[in-house]
Amino acid sequence: MKSIVFIEKNPVTGKLRNVSIELTYKAYSLSKPLKGEVIGVFAGDALPEDTDRLFQYGLDRLLYFTDERLKHLHSIAYKHILKAMIKSEEPDIVLFGATHTGRDIAPLIASSLKTGLTADCTQLYVEDYKDKGKILFQVRPAFGGNILATIITPDNRPMMASVREGVMLLPEKHPNHPVKMESFPVDFNESWIKSEFLSVVPKVKKVDFNSAQTIVSGGAGVGSADNFRLIRELANALGGEVGASRAAVDFGFVDKDHQIGQTGSVVRPKLYIACGISGQIQHRAGMEESQKIIAINKDPEAPIFKIAHMGVVGDVNEIIPVMLRYLKEEG
Amino acid sequence: MKKIVVLAKQVPDTANVTGDAMKADGTVNRAALPAIFNPDDLYALEMALAIRDKIGGEVVVITMGPPKAAEILKHSLYMGADRVMLITDRKFAAADTLATSYVLAETIKKIGGVDLVLAGRQAIDGDTAQVGPQVADKIGFNQITYVSALREFNDNYLIVERDGEVQTEVIKSSYPVLLTITGQANTPRYPNCRRMLQYFRADVKENFNDSELSAAESNDWIIPTYALADLDLDEDRCGLKGSPTKVHKIKSIMLKGGDLKMYGTKPTNIKQLVRDITKVYVEVN
Numbered sequence: 016m017k018s019i020v021f022i023e024k025n026p027v028t029g030k031l032r033n034v035s036i037e038l039t040y041k042a043y044s045l046s047k048p049l050k051g052e053v054i055g056v057f058a059g060d061a062l063p064e065d066t067d068r069l070f071q072y073g074l075d076r077l078l079y080f081t082d083e084r085l086k087h088l089h090s091i092a093y094k095h096i097l098k099a100m101i102k103s104e105e106p107d108i109v110l111f112g113a114t115h116t117g118r119d120i121a122p123l124i125a126s127s128l129k130t131g132l133t134a135d136c137t138q139l140y141v142e143d144y145k146d147k148g149k150i151l152f153q154v155r156p157a158f159g160g161n162i163l164a165t166i167i168t169p170d171n172r173p174m175m176a177s178v179r180e181g182v183m184l185l186p187e188k189h190p191n192h193p194v195k196m197e198s199f200p201v202d203f204n205e206s207w208i209k210s211e212f213l214s215v216v217p218k219v220k221k222v223d224f225n226s227a228q229t230i231v232s233g234g235a236g237v238g239s240a241d242n243f244r245l246i247r248e249l250a251n252a253l254g255g256e257v258g259a260s261r262a263a264v265d266f267g268f269v270d271k272d273h274q275i276g277q278t279g280s281v282v283r284p285k286l287y288i289a290c291g292i293s294g295q296i297q298h299r300a301g302m303e304e305s306q307k308i309i310a311i312n313k314d315p316e317a318p319i320f321k322i323a324h325m326g327v328v329g330d331v332n333e334i335i336p337v338m339l340r341y342l343k344e345e346g
Numbered sequence: 347m348k349k350i351v352v353l354a355k356q357v358p359d360t361a362n363v364t365g366d367a368m369k370a371d372g373t374v375n376r377a378a379l380p381a382i383f384n385p386d387d388l389y390a391l392e393m394a395l396a397i398r399d400k401i402g403g404e405v406v407v408i409t410m411g412p413p414k415a416a417e418i419l420k421h422s423l424y425m426g427a428d429r430v431m432l433i434t435d436r437k438f439a440a441a442d443t444l445a446t447s448y449v450l451a452e453t454i455k456k457i458g459g460v461d462l463v464l465a466g467r468q469a470i471d472g473d474t475a476q477v478g479p480q481v482a483d484k485i486g487f488n489q490i491t492y493v494s495a496l497r498e499f500n501d502n503y504l505i506v507e508r509d510g511e512v513q514t515e516v517i518k519s520s521y522p523v524l525l526t527i528t529g530q531a532n533t534p535r536y537p538n539c540r541r542m543l544q545y546f547r548a549d550v551k552e553n554f555n556d557s558e559l560s561a562a563e564s565n566d567w568i569i570p571t572y573a574l575a576d577l578d579l580d581e582d583r584c585g586l587k588g589s590p591t592k593v594h595k596i597k598s599i600m601l602k603g604g605d606l607k608m609y610g611t612k613p614t615n616i617k618q619l620v621r622d623i624t625k626v627y628v629e630v631n
């Protein structure tokens with residue numbers, strides 16, 4: 016079971032995107048038991064600064080092609096180059112991060128290879144299937160998160176899947192492979208460059224869920240943008256990050272960057288405090304893997320209590336100030 | 347003057363899915379759900395209309411789906427589309443993104459002379475965001491995904507903003523090009539009253555009886571449908587047959603219900619809650 020992972024660089028930091036490391040390790044856990052190789056494919060203007068990290072998470076080899084003309088996402092050029100790399104290896108599995116870059120290129124490649132691509136998988140495993148031998152089982156939420164579908168690509172190769180950042184976990188202990196890089200020859204065709212990038216402005220990133228151990232999230236139940244200050248204070252007091260439900264974002268209590276869920280970020284903190292959030296399926300899709308979930312909600316029937324470990328039935332705007340007071344005392 | 351194609355989809359309102367909406371084979375029983383115009387596709391349609399209104403041309407809205415999907419085409423006519431096409435055939439059923447993009451791409455080729463294809467970023471039933479790019483691949487157009495604003499356009503090129511997740515990109519492209527549009531791009535217009543009066547009877551041909559048919563024809567009420575044979579499609583590349591991905595299993599999501607510890611709202615209870623939180627907090631940090 017040979018796997019290929021699309022390696023992506025964050026164009027703002029020049030470093031690897033976390034999802035590339037997460038998927039490298041995932042590919043390693045899928046391929047290793049079957050003695051398969053894990054190969055990274057990278058195209059861009061220059062390699063990510065921390066490329067070596069991939070080898071610490073199970074990468075066997077990296078194929079790369081660098082060229083100044085690939086500074087920006089020229090989809091068609093990326094398609095041709097990555098497709099050539101994939102074809103040269105004839106892998107069974109190809110994984111892409113479901114980033115705005117991965118979701119731009121992966122479908123082009125799947126279309127051009129005439130194979131299946133399953134978006135936003137939350138679980139991937141390899142098992143025997145009928146007379147087809149070992150294939151990839153791809154589990155994904157569908158239908159607005161109301162169902163979990165297991166998708167297979169039994170008759171085509173490669174079997175392609177995309178996964179969002181933060182979904183696959185990294186282990187504490189991991190393999191340490193020697194660094195092995197191979198420059199991949201590409202006969203660059205100028206006609207692949209079809210867009211002109213006039214300017215690029217980095218987004219100011221206000222939220223960092225990746226390194227947050229604690230997330231305090233507010234929902235519609237918080238009541239107003241003014242009350243939302245309490246959510247921030249509680250997050251501050253616990254050294255955590257501020258999250259939100261879509262309703263809180265839609266009401267303008269807080270910026271969209273904070274949204275957690277199916278159409279926001281997927282988070283897995285150790286502590287998740289949901290304040291005035293009902294816990295609809297689309298929200299849960301982004302947070303239910305958190306280690307400890309605490310719910311504060313005035314409705315005892317709110318679905319959030321079904322997945323919570325600790326709960327208080329009450330008004331967030333009365334309870335949080337008391338919590339803040341005791342937190343200060345406990346210091 | 348530009349010939350613009352909008353790819354649209356009628357989707358089940360996923361906020362209201364119930365158990366009997368799934369068929370035994372794991373595919374969706376769309377008939378059991380309220381159906382709506384896929385939200386992102388409305389932004390694509392609005393962008394198409396805005397471009398046409400300024401530099402002229404034609405907006406053709408195409409959708410692949412069951413006859414009922416004619417509803418969104420009717421809505422497109424209300425909003426100002428010049429032409430609509432319903433691509434419908436039982437043989438298209440259960441298509442994955444590869445098979446869907448094949449049918450749409452062939453339709454675009456059949457229309458001919460298309461300069462610009464606009465699609466929504468993704469559909470709320472599958473959330474794959476794959477059909478747009480897969481069509482671009484098959485028709486050989488340039489593509490720009492996650493378009494969050496249209497800055498400038500004329501007969502020779504357009505300039506858009508792309509939401510590149512960590513950065514905003516300002517991109518210029520000449521035609522032909524395919525764009526996928528996000529909800530930031532614009533505010534879709536309301537249906538136009540005059541056009542609503544003109545098209546409120548619009549429907550597929552089979553829904554008119556013989557006595558109504560001539561009136562329907564002369565009033566331009568018939569929403570044209572195209573089947574596999576009309577588009578000279580390769581049956582092996584359509585529907586379930588042409589789909590490399592198969593649904594293996596479907597599971598409804600059930601809430602687990604766990605080891606929930608409840609606290610009262612008295613200060614002492616909250617104090618205990620804070621203690622316990624701090625304990626978890628110390629454990630985990």
Ligand SMILES: Cc1cc2nc3c(=O)[nH]c(=O)nc-3n(C[C@H](O)[C@H](O)[C@H](O)COP(=O)(O)OP(=O)(O)OC[C@H]3O[C@@H](n4cnc5c(N)ncnc54)[C@H](O)[C@@H]3O)c2cc1C
Pocket residue numbers: 159233234235236237238259260261262263274275276277278279280290291292293294295296297298301311312313314317329330331332360361470
């Ligand atoms: C395609 C799609 C994608 C979506 N994506 C997301 C997503 O990514 N993230 C997301 O969060 N949602 C998403 N949603 C929306 C989701 O379905 C819910 O509407 C949303 O999560 C509800 O947010 P909420 O819990 O804050 O609001 P509500 O459901 O309105 O719940 C508010 C809760 O607050 C409680 N409450 C009210 N007042 C108080 C008070 N004073 N003190 C304590 N509790 C109080 C109420 O009892 C209630 O449980 C999506 C929906 C769709 C259709």
